[in-house]
Amino acid sequence: MLIGVQPSIKQLPVLLMFKPRQYYAPQWSAGLSIVPRSRLALAVTPTPLYRWRAPVIDDSVELWIKRDDLTGSTLSGNKVRKLEFLLYEALKQGSDTIITCGGLQSNHARATAVAARQLGMHSHIFLGTNDPDTDPGWNGNLMLDRLAGAAIHLIPPDIYEDRERVMNDLAADLVRAGKKPYVIPEGGSNALGSWGYIDAWREIIENDAGEIPDFDDIVFACGSGGTPAGLALAVRMSGKQTRVHAVNVSDHPDTFHMRINRILDDLGTEERSEKLVDLVDGYSGRGYALSRPEELRLLRDVAGTTGVILDPVYTIKAFYGLCEEFRKNRDRFAGRRILFLHTGGLFGVYAKLNELVETVDDYQ
């Protein structure tokens, strides 16, 4: 089912603020086979990084937070860092239409649709849903997709499995119609997109004021693999000893190792995901984008005590996983300095409004 009203727009000149900027890759990344030289400035960076006192994790651990939920407003979260490189490439190739995919409430699809429109391009987004014949309405990320005039293709899970072919077929149709499409894979997770998090690691360790210490561990949610691929490789290349823990919110860990390895291959490195990334399994709960009451209670607790709003699909599962591991293995955690990476997803909270309200009694 195709939903959304696609306004006809003229190809607008790229706004001044989005003019391509030269990109100076860190020296330690010099050996990679793909090293971008330019990107768009879409994300508000550097994002804040500070000591964080959050529920469950007591002071036996030194917890910090990196606020990549603050990379922007409608263009916020981890995807914007990847899009800086991917959309630069799309513009360089003269594209007028971006094609991508994700779950019904995909943050990546939303950020892509909004950024594409700001850059004067059309977007087609394929969203996986169990009920592709029912209009899912205007809610959360989907509302922003619709406001930004994306062409939204609702597809059932079996077709979503075949998403790369589906996107390439549409691209071929658009070429025949005289358009210039550019396909971005799920989550922006390919070699070029992973540069968003190679560079984010540079941002974390660049420490001119000497205020940011080295971290023993970095913890975050893993959804399509681009964030762990970029971060883990950057940690290794930069010579830091930080352990990278990617909390799996959907597929089997082997699937993620395979995806991350494909990105590492494309970047021309022999490093292997199995060595670089600790894929923390057991916290996908009821499954992708489905919440358990205990996750939503923790989301409320974190928000109510720290003012940081985690999202229900990714970051709360990562933080819930961190809390559970801490509860189970206090001794192993004692004295560690841990960085929690908040990868965004705020608009997903709106899609969970009813479930969140149901947790209200516990708090009043």
Ligand SMILES: Cc1ncc(COP(=O)(O)O)c(C=O)c1O
């Ligand atoms: C808010 C949020 N956090 C984390 C992730 C996972 O990042 P990645 O897809 O790079 O593994 C995603 C997207 O999948 C996301 O939208």
